[in-house]
Amino acid sequence: MEWLNTSIDWLTLLFQEWVVVYFQMLPEALQTVILIVLKIVVIMVPLMLSVAYLTLAERKVIGSMQIRMGPNRVGFFGYSLAGFGQPIADAVKLMFKEIIIPTGANKYLFLTAPLLSLGPALAAWAVLPFGEGIVLAEVNAALLYVLALTSVGVYGVIIAGWSSNSKYALLGTMRSAAQIVSYEIAMGFALVGVLMAAGSLNLGEIVNAQRGDYGIVSWFFLPLFPLFVIYFISGVAETNRAPFDVAEGESEIVAGFHVDYSGMAFAVFFLAEYANMILIAALTSLMFLGGWLSIFPASWIALVADIPVLSWVVGDGIHWFFAKMSFFLLLFLWFRATFPRYRYDQIMRLGWKVFIPITIVWLLLVGVFVIQGWFGLGAA
Amino acid sequence: MLENYLPVLIFLIIGLAVGAVMITLGFVLSPHKPDSEKLSPYECGFEHFGDARMKFDVRYYLIAILFIIFDLEIAFLFPWAIVLTEIGMFGYVAMAIFLGILVVGFVYEWKKGALEWE
Amino acid sequence: MGFENIVFYVFAGIMVFSALMVITVKNPVQAALFLVLTFFSCAAIWMLLEAEFLAIALVLVYVGAVMVLFLFVVMMLDINVARMRAAFMQYLPIGIAVLVTMAVMMFMVVNQIHIDAPGRAAANYNNTRELGLVLYTVYVYPFEIAAVILLVAIIAAIALTLRRRPNTKHQNPDLQIAVKRDDRIRMVKMDTEEKK
Numbered sequence: 130m131e132w133l134n135t136s137i138d139w140l141t142l143l144f145q146e147w148v149v150v151y152f153q154m155l156p157e158a159l160q161t162v163i164l165i166v167l168k169i170v171v172i173m174v175p176l177m178l179s180v181a182y183l184t185l186a187e188r189k190v191i192g193s194m195q196i197r198m199g200p201n202r203v204g205f206f207g208y209s210l211a212g213f214g215q216p217i218a219d220a221v222k223l224m225f226k227e228i229i230i231p232t233g234a235n236k237y238l239f240l241t242a243p244l245l246s247l248g249p250a251l252a253a254w255a256v257l258p259f260g261e262g263i264v265l266a267e268v269n270a271a272l273l274y275v276l277a278l279t280s281v282g283v284y285g286v287i288i289a290g291w292s293s294n295s296k297y298a299l300l301g302t303m304r305s306a307a308q309i310v311s312y313e314i315a316m317g318f319a320l321v322g323v324l325m326a327a328g329s330l331n332l333g334e335i336v337n338a339q340r341g342d343y344g345i346v347s348w349f350f351l352p353l354f355p356l357f358v359i360y361f362i363s364g365v366a367e368t369n370r371a372p373f374d375v376a377e378g379e380s381e382i383v384a385g386f387h388v389d390y391s392g393m394a395f396a397v398f399f400l401a402e403y404a405n406m407i408l409i410a411a412l413t414s415l416m417f418l419g420g421w422l423s424i425f426p427a428s429w430i431a432l433v434a435d436i437p438v439l440s441w442v443v444g445d446g447i448h449w450f451f452a453k454m455s456f457f458l459l460l461f462l463w464f465r466a467t468f469p470r471y472r473y474d475q476i477m478r479l480g481w482k483v484f485i486p487i488t489i490v491w492l493l494l495v496g497v498f499v500i501q502g503w504f505g506l507g508a509a
Numbered sequence: 510m511l512e513n514y515l516p517v518l519i520f521l522i523i524g525l526a527v528g529a530v531m532i533t534l535g536f537v538l539s540p541h542k543p544d545s546e547k548l549s550p551y552e553c554g555f556e557h558f559g560d561a562r563m564k565f566d567v568r569y570y571l572i573a574i575l576f577i578i579f580d581l582e583i584a585f586l587f588p589w590a591i592v593l594t595e596i597g598m599f600g601y602v603a604m605a606i607f608l609g610i611l612v613v614g615f616v617y618e619w620k621k622g623a624l625e626w627e
Numbered sequence: 628m629g630f631e632n633i634v635f636y637v638f639a640g641i642m643v644f645s646a647l648m649v650i651t652v653k654n655p656v657q658a659a660l661f662l663v664l665t666f667f668s669c670a671a672i673w674m675l676l677e678a679e680f681l682a683i684a685l686v687l688v689y690v691g692a693v694m695v696l697f698l699f700v701v702m703m704l705d706i707n708v709a710r711m712r713a714a715f716m717q718y719l720p721i722g723i724a725v726l727v728t729m730a731v732m733m734f735m736v737v738n739q740i741h742i743d744a745p746g747r748a749a750a751n752y753n754n755t756r757e758l759g760l761v762l763y764t765v766y767v768y769p770f771e772i773a774a775v776i777l778l779v780a781i782i783a784a785i786a787l788t789l790r791r792r793p794n795t796k797h798q799n800p801d802l803q804i805a806v807k808r809d810d811r812i813r814m815v816k817m818d819t820e821e822k823k
Contacts, residue, residue, distance in 0.1 A: 169520055173523070238660070248524040248525040252521045255517045268517065280686075281691055291702050294550055298550075307572045311572060393536070474798075477572075499593050499594060500598060502594075511674075571788045574784040574788070580692040584688055588762060591759060595760065596759070596763050603767045610774040610777075611774055611778060613778060614781035617781065625797075
């Protein structure tokens, strides 16, 4: 073990003597920017990996729900490892596929559309907290920013459909754009309910407003139950996932707005859809299920505080956040395996005639709760 | 306050750049062998005819207009929601009247059949 | 201050450039998309003025909603560019009149009021909260009038665009759910018949 210690010492010395010293020689503004970029990489790399492996999880989960194996061949170094290499193989394959730009398409818009789809889905993570104070940008209007970015995401769909100059793509665009904007209203109203309960637009403060002595009981999903359900279902509709995937409608318009996309340009749309799913799952867990808060009452956490591993598992922490996100992502996949696709008039009816009236009534009710001071009674 | 938004700006730029880099990589690495059949827009195997940009049902515009109005309503609800405890009953009644007036409009569009997708 | 100035000039440059493109590009869809870019850089400049809520609301309402409507309209219209060129001279006097009125109004407003630049706000300054505290108490009448204007907008939109198409076949889910057993089947009592 002697060589290990020496090499660690040597590496630390190298880091202190070279990296830190050179870093401090840079101008101060550049130092800040480099630190921010490093933090963004720390968020982005696991996010991209999650997106990749969410596609594998989807195929595995739906496979087992239909009593199939799912991908089980591609692995590493000759071991299949339950198809663990599949997403990487998919990515590499898509990388080498020709990007076809159809005749009559507007070349620049055609290639910008995927960026406008992926950009907002990634940039929303700037304001999402992962734990107590672990957030890239401590912004007051965080929730407003997230809602604004979601509403910008519709441009990817519109520009893709229009610039491809294909009838199928344009039909898919009109359908999914009208669907996205309809469900955005219900989504916005549900967000307002959370704001009223928490009294803040900052996601970290929203999570802390759900802290109570009895764990799960003080999370917002109980008093705001209708809003919680409506928010998540609208999230499924916003991401154009089954059972709201008429934009895709493979039996009629084949793939909707991205029918003429291929290769990497298609892959970026695909990434955006899955990144949006993860974003919706993260937001739902933060706003309604207490983010990184533990499910157990405070007294239980105090009980096991001295036991090494158990105290970490039971207490608050980022693992709870990931567990809640995984639960919602499983729901996304489960919905796809279970429900048949809605008809378009049914989708519009659900959004306008069911969700909006319920949210308006519940908002006024929550207002009474807030004025009476019934929120935060169990707050520590 | 502004220093909090610097990471947001950088994240927006990087978010767009990631997509751009991926598509550029795809362009560089992939083959380019275009022919007129391959480049024709997808139309289920038929020869494509006419211009794809056609007129649409006016109902889509109606949905978009109604969406703007409700989106504005949400924008008005945001500041109200976070100061509700401070402005108390007065603020609550003010918003109840505001929502009440708009619910009249909502009931009107419902009864008129503007939400019907036929 | 240096960095902020750079950000300001970058966004101001993008804004002026895209605003010019809006009125010069031939394709109306591209013009609408440049208008989106104009709004977006405008939001960035408002953010530099520390108007946090207004900046994001600009993106939410104008970029996220109003421009979507513009694109819907512009995408589906057959706009004849040649005919529009011909009409240019016809509308030029009106255009100039609007331009002069706007310029005079802006000059009068800016000339009358002199506002000192406020100091930098603290890191925890909450723009949305300050806005909420006055909007629903001090400015409650304008706020309610906004609701009435929105109501008029709803009614006008429906009156202008709603067209009934009587010949389409569609289902009414309310009626489907409201169906009782008696509406569908009728139990008939009858005597057993003898086999002949």
